[in-house]
Amino acid sequence: MKMQQLLATENPDIVFTHWPIDTHKDHQAASLLTIQAWVRSANKFDLYFCEACPGSQTLGFHPDCYIDITETQEQKRKAIYCHTSQDPASIYDCGHATSEDFRGRELGVKAAEAFVHMTGKKRGNLIPELGC
Numbered sequence: 001m002k003m004q005q006l007l008a009t010e011n012p013d014i015v016f017t018h019w020p021i022d023t024h025k026d027h028q029a030a031s032l033l034t035i036q037a038w039v040r041s042a043n044k045f046d047l048y049f050c051e052a053c054p055g056s057q058t059l060g061f062h063p064d065c066y067i068d069i070t071e072t073q074e075q076k077r078k079a080i081y082c083h084t085s086q087d088p089a090s091i092y093d094c095g096h097a098t099s100e101d102f103r104g105r106e107l108g109v110k111a112a113e114a115f116v117h118m119t120g121k122k123r124g125n126l127i128p129e130l131g132c
Contacts, residue, residue: 004037012045019049019116023057038118047118053094054102063114066107073100073111 007015017034018027031049038047048065051058069076080092103112 003033004040007037007041014046016048016050019051019058019061021059022052027052048115050115054099055095063116065115065117066103066112068107068109069100069113070110
């Protein structure tokens with residue numbers, strides 16, 4: 001209920017959350033809370049799932065949307081290193097660089113992030129020309 005209230009107050013166009021099939025219990029909880037808020041939302045926002053530590057935490061992830069992060073890859077790494085509740089090096093080193101490279105190869109660029117777009121009622125697409 002609090003998550004739904006928070007999202008209603010913020011009225012976002014897009015929300016990103018963890019993929020629900022994840023070995024990390026906090027990622028599972030965040031994902032399920034967000035899904036429930038999305039289902040109950042009067043103003044449907046676009047909901048995208050992201051992967052974390054592919055191969056060790058995120059399981060069964062088959063993306064349908066890619067974003068080229070070549071120009072912002074270093075900024076992302078610096079942002080992850082600002083993480084204070086865990087060792088930031090271990091967060092990034094769990095597979096982010098490898099995943100960015102792999103997803104980039106799938107998209108045909110140096111580095112990319114991949115997402116799964118929640119289907120159902122929605123307002124639009126993150127990148128209409130890519131259909132995602």
